[in-house]
Each structure stands twice: as C-alpha cells, then as structure tokens.
Amino acid sequence: xxxxxxxxxxxxxxxxxxxxxxxxxxxxxxxxxxxxxxxxxxxxxxxxxxxxxxxxxxxxxxxxxxxxxxxxxxxxxxxxxxxxxxxxxxxxxxxxxxxxxxxxxxxxxxxxxxxxxxxxxxxxxxxxxxxxxxxxxxxxxxxxxxxxxxxxxxxxxxxxxxxxxxxxxxxxxxxxxxxxxxxxxxxxxxxxxxxxxxxxxxxxxxxxxxxxxxxxxxxxxxxxxxxxxxxxxxxxxxxxxxxxxxxxxxxxxxxxxxxxxxxxxxxxxxxxxxxxxxxxxxxxxxxxxxxxxxxxxxxxxxxxxxxxxxxxxxxxxxxxxxxxxxxxxxxxxxxxxxxxxxxxxxxxxxxxxx
Amino acid sequence: xxxxxxxxxxxxxxxxxxxxxxxxxxxxxxxxxxxxxxxxxxxxxxxxxxxxxxxxxxxxxxxxxxxxxxxxxxxxxxxxxxxxxxxxxxxxxxxxxxxxxxxxxxxxxxxxxxxxxxxxxxxxxxxxxxxxxxxxxxxxxxxxxxxxxxxxxxxxxxxxxxxxxxxxxxxxxxxxxxxxxxxxxxxxxxxxxxxxxxxxxxxxxxxxxxxxxxxxxxxxxxxxxxxxxxxxxxxxxxxxxxxxxxxxxxxxxxxxxxxxxxxxxxxxxxxxxxxxxxxxxxxxxxxxxxxxxxxxxxxxxxxxxxxxxxxxxxxxxxxxxxxxx
Numbered sequence: 001x002x003x004x005x006x007x008x009x010x011x012x013x014x015x016x017x018x019x020x021x022x023x024x025x026x027x028x029x030x031x032x033x034x035x036x037x038x039x040x041x042x043x044x045x046x047x048x049x050x051x052x053x054x055x056x057x058x059x060x061x062x063x064x065x066x067x068x069x070x071x072x073x074x075x076x077x078x079x080x081x082x083x084x085x086x087x088x089x090x091x092x093x094x095x096x097x098x099x100x101x102x103x104x105x106x107x108x109x110x111x112x113x114x115x116x117x118x119x120x121x122x123x124x125x126x127x128x129x130x131x132x133x134x135x136x137x138x139x140x141x142x143x144x145x146x147x148x149x150x151x152x153x154x155x156x157x158x159x160x161x162x163x164x165x166x167x168x169x170x171x172x173x174x175x176x177x178x179x180x181x182x183x184x185x186x187x188x189x190x191x192x193x194x195x196x197x198x199x200x201x202x203x204x205x206x207x208x209x210x211x212x213x214x215x216x217x218x219x220x221x222x223x224x225x226x227x228x229x230x231x232x233x234x235x236x237x238x239x240x241x242x243x244x245x246x247x248x249x250x251x252x253x254x255x256x257x258x259x260x261x262x263x264x265x266x267x268x269x270x271x272x273x274x275x276x277x278x279x280x281x282x283x284x285x286x287x288x289x290x291x292x293x294x295x296x297x298x299x300x301x302x303x304x305x306x307x308x309x310x311x312x313x314x315x316x317x318x319x320x321x322x323x324x325x326x327x328x329x330x331x332x333x334x335x336x337x338x339x340x341x342x343x344x345x346x347x348x349x350x351x352x353x354x
Numbered sequence: 355x356x357x358x359x360x361x362x363x364x365x366x367x368x369x370x371x372x373x374x375x376x377x378x379x380x381x382x383x384x385x386x387x388x389x390x391x392x393x394x395x396x397x398x399x400x401x402x403x404x405x406x407x408x409x410x411x412x413x414x415x416x417x418x419x420x421x422x423x424x425x426x427x428x429x430x431x432x433x434x435x436x437x438x439x440x441x442x443x444x445x446x447x448x449x450x451x452x453x454x455x456x457x458x459x460x461x462x463x464x465x466x467x468x469x470x471x472x473x474x475x476x477x478x479x480x481x482x483x484x485x486x487x488x489x490x491x492x493x494x495x496x497x498x499x500x501x502x503x504x505x506x507x508x509x510x511x512x513x514x515x516x517x518x519x520x521x522x523x524x525x526x527x528x529x530x531x532x533x534x535x536x537x538x539x540x541x542x543x544x545x546x547x548x549x550x551x552x553x554x555x556x557x558x559x560x561x562x563x564x565x566x567x568x569x570x571x572x573x574x575x576x577x578x579x580x581x582x583x584x585x586x587x588x589x590x591x592x593x594x595x596x597x598x599x600x601x602x603x604x605x606x607x608x609x610x611x612x613x614x615x616x617x618x619x620x621x622x623x624x625x626x627x628x629x630x631x632x633x634x635x636x637x638x639x640x641x642x643x644x645x646x647x648x649x650x651x652x653x654x655x656x657x658x659x660x661x662x663x664x665x666x667x668x669x670x671x672x673x674x675x676x677x678x679x
Contacts, residue, residue, distance in 0.1 A: 110497065160668055170671050173434065176500055177667040180604060184660035188653060206511065281504065326516050335508035342501040346494060347482055 030304060033295045037307035044314050045089065049081050051322050079214075086221070087212040088314040088330075091277055094224045094269040096291070096309020097231065097302050099284030101266035104238055104300040105259060106171065109345060112285035113270040114338075116175035117153045119281065120182040122274035123205060125149015127186050130201055131193045140219060143275035150271035153178060154263070207278040207331020209317055220276040227265050227272075234261050235302055242299045280331045282338020283312050289345065312337070357617050361631040368638035372409040373401065375642050377650035380405070403536075411535040411599055412641050412655075413634045416606065418547045418596030420633020421554050421626055422589045423607025424614065428561040428622050429585045430480070432495050433612070433670055436663075437472075437593035438604030440499035444506040445475030446597040447528060451513045454520045461539035465598045469546070472594030476586055478502060527601040530656025532641055535599055543595040550591035551630060557584050558623040565620065603656045605663020606637055612666065636662075 013028040050056040054076050056064070064077040099112040113119050129145030161174040186205070190198045203211070237258035240248040245255050270284060287309035288300045295304045316333040374380055378400050387393070388401035419437060426435030437443060449471030450464045458464055479502055483495030514521040560581040563571040572578050596603070613636075614628035637655065640662060644653040 115500070160672065163672055173496060173671040174668050176439070176496065177664040177671075180660050180667075181664040184657040184664075188657050191653065191657075192648065192651070281508075324512070324516070328512055328515055332508050332512045332515070335504050336512075339501050339505035339508060343482060343498065343505070346498055346501065 027295075027297065030295045030297055030301065033291075034304055034307055037304065037311055041089065041307060041311050041314065044311065044318070045085050048085050048088075048314060048318050049077050051318065052076070052081065083214045083217045084209050084212055084317070085314065087209050087217050087277065088317045089310040090217070090221050090224055091209075091273045091280070092283055092287070092310035092313025093306035094227075094273050094309070095280065095283040095313065096287035096305040096307070097228070098266040098269035098273075099286075099309070100288035100291075100300045100302050100305035101231075101238065101262050102284070103288050104242055105262060105266075107242065108169075108171070109289050110172050110285070110342070111175075112282075112288075113150075113266070114279075114281050114285055115172055115179075117157045117178040117182065118150045118267060118270050119274060119279045119284075120179040120186070121153020121156075122146040122150035122271040123279045124182045124186045124189070125152070125271075126204075126275055127189045127201055130204075131189050131197055134197075143220070143223075143272055146275035147268055147271040150267045150274070151264075153182060154267055203329075204278040206329035207280040207334070208329035209277055210327070210329070212277055216276050220272050223272045224269060227268050230261070231265055231302065234258060234265065238262060238302070239299060278329070278331060280313065281335040282342065283309050283316075283334050286338045286341045287312055289341075358628065358631065361617075361628060361635070365631050365635045365638075368635045368642070369409055369413070371642045372412060372638045373405045376400070376405060376645050377652070407536050407540065408532045408641070409638065410537070411532040411540050412638045414540055414544055414547055415532070415596040415600045415603065416634030416637035417551060417630050418592040418599075419603060419606040419637070420610040420629035421551055422592035422596070423609075423633075424611035424622070424626050424629045425554050425557070425561070425585050425589050425592070426607065427611050428558075428565065428625070429582065429589075430483070430495055431565065434496045434608065434667065435611075436605060436608035437589070437597070438602055438606075439496055439608060439667075440479050441475050441503035441506065442472045442479075442589075442593045443597050443602030443604070444503035444510070445471035445478075446594055447471070447524065447602065448506045448510045448513075449474070450527065450598075451510050451520050451524055454523050455513065455517060461598070462542040465542055465546075465595070468598035469590060469594040472597065473586075473590040475502060475506070476589055476593070480586070530601045530603045530659075531652075531654035532600055533652060533654075539599050543599050546591045546595040550588045550595070551626075553584055553588040554592070554626050555623065557581055557588065558621075558626050561585070561622040562620075565622070601656070603637070603659055605659045605666065606633055606640075608670075609663050609666045610636055612670070 015026045015028055015031065017026075046058045046061050049061045050058060054073070056073060056077065060073060061077055064074045067074070095113075102111050102113060102116070102118075103109055123146070125148050126142045126146040128149070129142045133141065133145075157171065157175045157178050160178070161171040163170070190201050190205070193201060237248070237253045240251050240253040241255065241259060241262075243251070248255050248258075273280065288305040290312075291304035291308040292300055294308075295301060297304075313330065313334065316337060317330045320328040320330045320333045373385055374382070378397070380397055380401060384397040385401050388398040392398045392402060422437050422442075423435060426437065426440065427433060429435075446468040449467040450458075453464055453467030458467060479495060479499050482498040482502070510524065514524050560571070560576045563574050563576040564578070564581065566574070568578060593607070610629050610633040611625055613632055614625045618624040618628055637659070640658040641655040644655050644658045647653055647658075
C-alpha cells in the first residue's frame with residue numbers, strides 16, 4: 001500500500017544503481033526471484049552431486065571440492081558427477097534463453113524452438129553428419145551440422161509461414177509440418193545406417209545427458225558462454241523490439257540487424273545443446289513462461305528464464321537418473337513435464353480469453 | 355459418378371502395383387498361379403504370405419485413416435484434422451504398452467487397448483481444444499493434439515525403456531508399416547472398420563448441417579449430442595483399428611478428405627465415400643514408393659506419408675482462409 005498514493009499505482013519497487021557512464025535499474029521482485037532460483041539451483045546441484053551408487057551427504061560433497069575427502073569421493077564428485085550436473089545447468093540455461101528470445105520476438109508463448117522446428121532441424125542436421133560423414137556424437141562437426149540444420153529449418157519455417165507478415169499460429173502449424181518431415185527424414189537416416197551407428201544415433205536422439213563428460217561439455221560451454229556474452233549487448237534491443245518495430249526504430253534500435261542477431265543467437269544455443277545432448281524437449285517452451293509468471297515482469301526476461309531453464313533441466317535429470325527404477329534419458333522426463341505444461345497453457349489461455 | 359469411377363480405377367491400379375512391386379519381382383502369371391494353384395514355390399510364398407496381406411492391410415488401414423480424418427474435419431470444422439496430428443496414434447501406442455505390461459501378447463489382444471487409447475485421446479483432445487466458449491478452434495485443437503501426443507509418447511518411451519518386452523513389441527509397431535502384418539492382425543480389426551464406415555455414412559447428413567454452425571444445425575433439427583457421440587465412436591473405431599494394425603501413420607487422414615472435397619465439393623456423404631476409395635489408393639502408392647525408393651530395402655510407409663502430407667499441411671495453413679472449411 002505504501003506504493004499507492006492517491007489511488008495511483010506507482011509501479012513495481014525498483015533498485016537503481018547509478019554509475020558515471022552506466023546506470024542499472026532492477027525490479028525488486030525480479031531480483032528476489034532470481035536470488036531464490038539461484039539458491040535453489042545451487043542447493044539442488046549439491047544434492048545431485050551426492051546422489052548415485054556412492055551416496056554422499058551435502059557436507060561430503062562440499063569437502064570433496066576443497067580436497068577434504070578421500071581420493072574416491074573426490075574422483076566420483078569432480079570427475080564423474082560434476083560434468084553432468086554442470087551440463088544440466090548450462091544446457092538448461094541455454095535452452096531457457098533460446099526459448100525466451102523466440103517467445104519474445106514472436107510475442108507468442110508457443111513459438112519456442114521445439115514447436116517451430118528448430119530442435120527437429122538440429123537433430124536432423126546432426127544425424128546427417130553422424131551417418132553420412134561418420135563423425136562421433138558430440139564432436140565439433142556434429143555441432144556444426146546441428147547448427148546448420150537448425151538455421152535451415154528455422155529459415156524454412158519462417159519463409160513458409162510468411163504471408164503478408166508473420167502470424168503466430170501459422171508459424172506454429174508450419175513448424176509442426178516441417179518438424180514432421182524432419183522427423184521422418186531422421187528416422188529414414190537411422191534406418192539406412194549401420195546398426196552400431198543407428199544405436200548411437202537413437203541414444204542421442206532420446207535427449208540424454210548420459211554421454212556428456214568433460215570432453216563434450218567444455219566446447220559446448222565455451223560456445224554458450226560466447227553467445228551469452230553477445231546477448232549481453234543485444235539484450236537491450238530485445239526489450240525495444242517487444243514494443244513493435246516502429247517504436248523500436250523510433251527508440252534508435254536497428255530493428256532488422258538486432259532481430260537477425262538475436263535469432264542467430266537463439267538458434268545457436270538450442271543447436272549446441274542438441275549437438276551435445278540430443279533434442280531435449282520443451283525446456284525452452286516452459287522455462288520463460290514459468291519465469292514470466294513468477295517474476296511478473298512485463299515482458300520475457302532472459303536472466304530468470306536462464307535460471308529457471310537450468311533448474312528444470314537439473315531437476316528433470318535427477319528424476320530421470322534416480323527416482324525411477326531404470327535410468328531414463330532426461331528428454332523423456334522433460335517431454336512429459338513440458339508437454340503437460342503446454343496443455344495447461346492451452347487451457348489457461350482459453351479461459352483467460354473467453 | 356464419373357469421378358468415383360476414376361477413383362475406383364486408380365484404387366484397382368494401386369492394388370495391382372501393391373501386389374506386383376517389391377524387392378522380389380513377380381510377374382502377372384506368377385500371381386495368377388499363386389492364387390489359383392499354389393505349389394509352395396518361393397514366388398507363391400511371396401505373393402500369398404507377404405504381398406497380399408500387406409495390400410489388404412493397406413486397404414483396411416487406408417479406409418480407417420481416411421474416413422476418420424474426414425469425420426474429424428467435419429465434426430470439428432477443422433481443416434487440419436488428422437488422427438496422427440491429433441495424437442490418436444500416440445494414445446493407442448501408450449495403451450498398447452500398458453496392455454503389454456498387463457500381459458497381452460497377440461495382436462488381437464492389443465486391439466481393445468488400441469481402441470481405449472484412441473477413445474481417451476479423441477475425447478481429451480476434443481475437451482482441451484474446445485474448452486472455453488464457442489466451437490473448437492482448429493489451431494488450438496492441433497496444438498492440443500501435438501502437446502498430448504508429446505506427453506503420451508514420452509510416457510510410452512519411458513515404459514519401453516523400463517520393460518524389455520514392451521520395447522520389443524512396440525519397436526516393431528511404432529515404425530508405422532505394413533510389414534509382417536498378417537491376417538491374424540487384420541481380420542480382428544476389420545469388423546470395426548466396417549462398423550465405423552457405416553456409422554460415418556449414417557452421420558454424414560448431420561455433419562452437413564453441423565458445417566453451417568452449431569446453432570443453425572440444431573435449429574434445422576440435427577441432434578447435436580447424438581451426432582457428436584456417434585462421430586467420436588466412429589473416429590475411435592476407425593483410427594483405433596488402423597493404428598492397431600499398422601502403428602502410427604500420419605497425414606493420410608489429413609490429405610485424403612481435402613482431395614475428396616476438392617473433387618466433389620462440401621457434401622460430407624460424398625466426401626466420406628470418396629475418402630473410402632482415395633485413402634487406400636494414397637496409402638498403397640506410398641507403400642509402393644517406400645518399397646522401391648531404397649530398393650531392395652523397405653522404407654516404412656509412415657515416413658513416406660509424412661514427406662507427402664506435411665507439405666499439404668503447410669499449404670493448407672498458408673491459404674488465406676485457413677480455418678474456413
């Protein structure tokens with residue numbers, strides 16, 4: 001009530017840091033939400049590092065990092081479990097940001113990489129490289145193929161959906177069609193491959209963090225870090241583009257260039273994750289939307305989406321590895337959780353509209 | 355009538371192609387000999403045990419998919435209606451997986467589970483897609499189907515990975531193919547397809563009225579609830595039986611009613627009749643393409659129909675009036 005004077009809403013509480021050349025303005029609620037997400041992420045990561053055939057308490061995990069534990073515990077935590085947990089965090093953040101960019105650019109919560117064909121394109125591109133050229137899953141050539149496939153699929157969907165402008169739902173249905181064709185292409189490729197290659201491809205195709213060790217994680221993490229850095233510069237124009245092209249131009253944003261840069265960043269993020277871990281469905285769809293509802297920002301924000309994406313993927317991976325009787329690919333868990341969320345979103349959107 | 359004659363001629367040609375073309379070349383006299391005086395030779399076996407069951411499977415599945423697609427499109431006034439897109443396949447697959455866990459071991463025993471899955475998903479998609487005021491919006495129905503299919507497929511995958519037996523059964527079934535679908539699978543499903551087509555034709559007049567809008571239809575004396583229930587039952591029987599035989603095959607139910615509508619106009623009675631003839635033709639030709647495109651190996655027909663049908667979906671949604679029917 002303190003904020004409302006004379007019955008007028010004075011807006012959300014903000015914190016402003018003023019520097020000489022750069023001032024930063026934070027919404028208090030966003031800040032607190034991000035702190036909570038971050039704390040939950042660290043807590044869950046510590047628990048996840050302790051789970052497995054050699055159960056360790058949080059204390060033991062922490063002391064393993066600082067050299068307090070015996071050799072075995074240290075090896076298990078740092079060499080075996082850490083890359084996987086880090087992969088879940090980094091990949092989840094990348095997917096969350098990728099989804100946030102697409103949803104923000106199209107102003108449509110359903111236009112995320114999974115639905116508009118980007119994930120299917122990356123998978124098909126990676127498969128072409130694995131099966132035709134014969135590269136191993138997770139290598140740099142496969143990542144290149146996945147990025148190229150993702151870009152081509154996204155461009156194709158965008159062009160086919162373009163008809164006097166882009167209409168959100170047309171984009172989605174064209175995406176479903178292109179995805180179906182790309183999935184058919186992928187199963188055709190798996191079918192004509194040699195058995196061992198096909199097996200490797202299907203393990204990869206389920207979307208799993210199982211094969212991710214330090215060797216696969218590091219190059220992917222470097223690319224993701226570079227893209228995040230680039231987004232640090234482009235992120236501002238995202239907020240301006242949300243206002244519509246005309247307003248963004250009036251504010252001094254180079255609309256076409258920023259949009260292209262943002263799309264390339266978003267495609268790169270999803271494609272790199274797909275190359276390393278296979279198509280992990282629906283994290284990119286759900287994370288920005290949940291973040292939006294929890295932080296109650298006006299538009300989709302990148303940092304909360306990243307944190308929430310990381311949280312969702314890490315939690316899904318813990319469930320996939322430890323809760324069920326058999327170890328499942330994490331993609332199976334995210335598809336059930338995220339698809340369920342999509343259904344809820346559909347019902348909810350309808351209620352709000354009618 | 356002339357159009358229907360041409361369509362039937364095309365179907366006969368497709369059936370002949372389906373019997374003759376394949377990894378083992380068979381001549382006309384071979385087929386005749388195999389049919390009239392089978393001597394147990396290699397070509398006899400190919401014709402009697404492989405080609406003919408496969409062709410019959412394509413016929414039955416085609417009728418099921420085509421007519422159920424026409425019914426979905428007519429009932430929901432949704433030009434993007436297709437049992438595959440709406441997740442009926444995925445529902446049937448999940449219930450078959452549950453059936454395997456419960457101890458079903460022959461294709462005839464999978465059938466009731468496939469029907470149950472098809473029914474549950476049809477009802478769910480309809481409820482999700484039409485929640486809120488007004489009639490079901492095509493795009494929302496499509497999305498509800500895709501989302502539901504994703505969830506159900508995820509659960510099915512989990513069940514397959516948890517249980518090796520389920521994996522073995524569903525791996526063969528999930529490909530969407532007519533390979534190794536003998537009469538032991540086709541015959542139990544056949545009556546349901548026949549009943550489904552009969553119900554569909556009986557509903558056709560009411561569907562014509564529904565095309566005018568729910569209000570106008572009920573003021574014209576159409577019994578809306580009865581028509582909806584009968585249509586959903588027919589969709590379940592047709593799509594469930596087709597999926598139980600062949601596994602998931604997408605886009606045939608989408609394409610065929612549009613081809614039919616393009617030939618005969620908006621009368622549902624004719625659309626359904628044409629779909630009965632055109633759908634098996636499309637499916638047989640797709641299957642033949644699958645046999646020759648990677649000769650001598652076989653590409654599952656589901657892959658071919660996706661390549662043919664997805665562009666149709668994109669074309670439909672690109673048209674100016676995508677939601678008009």
